[in-house]
Amino acid sequence: MNPIIQGIVTIVVGVGGCVGYFYLANTVLDRVIFPARGKDAGRNINRANAVRPWLFLFPAMFALGLYLVYPVFGSFVRSLYNRAGDEFIGLGNYASLFADETFRSAFFNNFLWVLVVPAMATFLGLLVAQLTDRLKWGNVAKSLIFMPMAISFVGASLIWKFVYANDPDIGIINAVRDSFGLNPLDPLQVPFWNNFFLMVILIWIQTGFAMVILSAALRGIPEETVEAAIIDGANPFQIFFKIKVPQIMGTIVVVWTTITILVLKVFDIVYTMTGGNFDTEILPSYMMDFMFRDDGRATAVAFVIMIVVLPVMIWNIRQARKEMR
Amino acid sequence: MDNIAGRKSSLSWAVNVTVFLLVVIWLIPTVGLFVSSFRDRDQIAVSAWWEAPFPVEQAYRARAEGTVTGGDGMWTITGNIFEVPGVAEDFGADRRPPIVAFGLRGINPGEFAAGAEVENRDNGTTTVRADGSFVFTTDENPEEEGFPRVYFVAETPPDFTMANYDTVMTGDGMLQAFVNTLTVTIPATVIPILIAAFAAYALAWMDFPGRGLLIAAVVGLLVVPLQLALVPLLKLHQQVGIGQSFVGIWLAHTGFGLPLAIYLLRNYMVGLPRDIIDSAKVDGATDFQIFVRIILPLSFPALASFAIFQFLWTWNDLLVAKVFLPSNDESWVMTVRIADDLLGSRGGDWGILAAAAFVSIAVPLLVFFTMQRYLVRGLLAGSVK
Incomplete structure (x- = not known):
């Protein structure tokens, strides 16, 4: 079947199925199982209302369970088996991972990414948010800096591959070097620093995200606190660092952690730019090296990523629960 | 805060400039690729995207076909390079950008300035002028041996196209x-x-x-x-x-x-x-x-x-x-x-x-x-x- 027709059919079936399920389940509950008639009418209404939330929740819970909860366990179990999946080898996959030079390098590089990208993106985002706050054309500037958010990681990689290109007639970096009389070089092959050139791409994308959220947070600061500081004779830098930043610290942390999690998941940039060569491997791209080749190792890497993300996840849940109270 | 008395003008000027620079830095990569997507492949090879609005000195190859005169061991070919088959199609009838330089070897197509009279391998001389007219003297009969090759570099105007798409x-x-x-x-x-x-x-x-x-x-x-x-x-x-x-x-x-x-x-x-x-x-x-x-x-x-x-x-x-x-x-x-x-x-x-x-x-x-x-x-x- 043609995928387009298949797509239309899927939309109709999916949407129709959802509406049908909710409507029918609701009707059956009210009319057939617990009818609001007869001598049990009152009790039946209460019973129906106790069941209804689960009717509403069921499709979502089923999908979440199958597509996100089950894989956590499924992946862990799979990672304890060998490549073919027929022999239990305990933590063998993990042992061979940690013995692998590339894995350790990927782990170290990922550590650098986590250190640099959230910090730089948040810092630049905060800077732009503050600078554009009272600017007449601030919204235009923000919109343009926000734009890379809409571009795919693959598209962004291509855009930056062009910037980094070796030929001084193509890559702007080498054009600048050329104008200083330096020989062209491939930034992606400079040992150690090439990691940072790749991070630039993600920082370029994520600064807009940080900016949008921090800009809203800055607007939410009570005007009186700033006015009081001005009257007390604080200079602009003191106002920014001692009055504004402490008040939006909570938001800064949220932005920081959100970008941190993203850093642990994005494989596209490394995959497109270097394919993990020249010592630029990170965990997500390292995992894709094993995908389709050795499921045992691939799931082991995925589980390592999960363990690294876990503290953030717990912290997020605690924050969310605190706010609900 | 930019509304502190006495600081306003200098600080807001600095803020404007900084934001402008940041926006430019943020846009350059995308703009570069965007401009390049509309450029002709040969132009991408010889000039950078920020030079895209300007004419490009592009090298071409042609056979010096023209009117042959003389004989007796020495022939003279005269003609215009823009009328040579191949080149004519490349440029179209009315586009005759000035020729900057010409050469006789593919390795160095712009060896000589336009208008210069230089010795060629066939014991004669070659001249290609800025308007495309050329004079080629040779000891090999072009009608028997084929017309000799010349290379030339022309100021080609920017060429934006949808061909890539x-x-x-x-x-x-x-x-x-x-x-x-x-x-x-x-x-x-x-x-x-x-x-x-x-x-x-x-x-x-x-x-x-x-x-x-x-x-x-x-x-x-x-x-x-x-x-x-x-x-x-x-x-x-x-x-x-x-x-x-x-x-x-x-x-x-x-x-x-x-x-x-x-x-x-x-x-x-x-x-x-x-x-x-x-x-x-x-x-x-x-x-x-x-x-x-x-x-x-x-x-x-x-x-x-x-x-x-x-x-x-x-x-x-x-x-x-x-x-x-x-x-x-x-x-x-x-x-x-x-x-x-x-x-x-x-x-x-x-x-x-x-x-x-x-x-x-x-x-x-x-x-x-x-x-x-x-x-x-x-x-x-x-x-x-």
């Missing part, structure tokens, strides 16, 4: 990939919305034991790395007979998008005024009616926010498409087509790569600029709370 769409399968991306994206955006909306309503406005726990679980699932899901789910899909297919990727995207959808929609629905819902209940409306008639229409901004998120995410996704779709010409989406095929096969062909990139980011950019309001609102609801 044409090639990419027809020859490199980006049209098929575009259709595939669209096919993946639309159902993957529409289906999770409904499922999530019902769940979000239950989590926001219905009382039942375990509600808090479920909300916490959704928040936790927000950050589960997709990498974990790949191997077990692909295996599951293969076992139930879906395998690598569009149905598989729709289901996967639906599952992966749900936590954000539920979280965003619940946060929004919780903020709706309680009075409306209570008075509807007093009037005898059931939960189902309240949801369909009141909550759903009122939640439109949140629904739009999520739809934009999910649309951008599925459109731009590489990982899920690589794993859940078969790897072949018919099913490649644009990101996979670029990353796995074009970057290899079209390696240094920047015009083609640039055009491919812009075919793939045109729709997200359009969505981004027209619906930025909803996107920002969604971002704020999703992370500030």
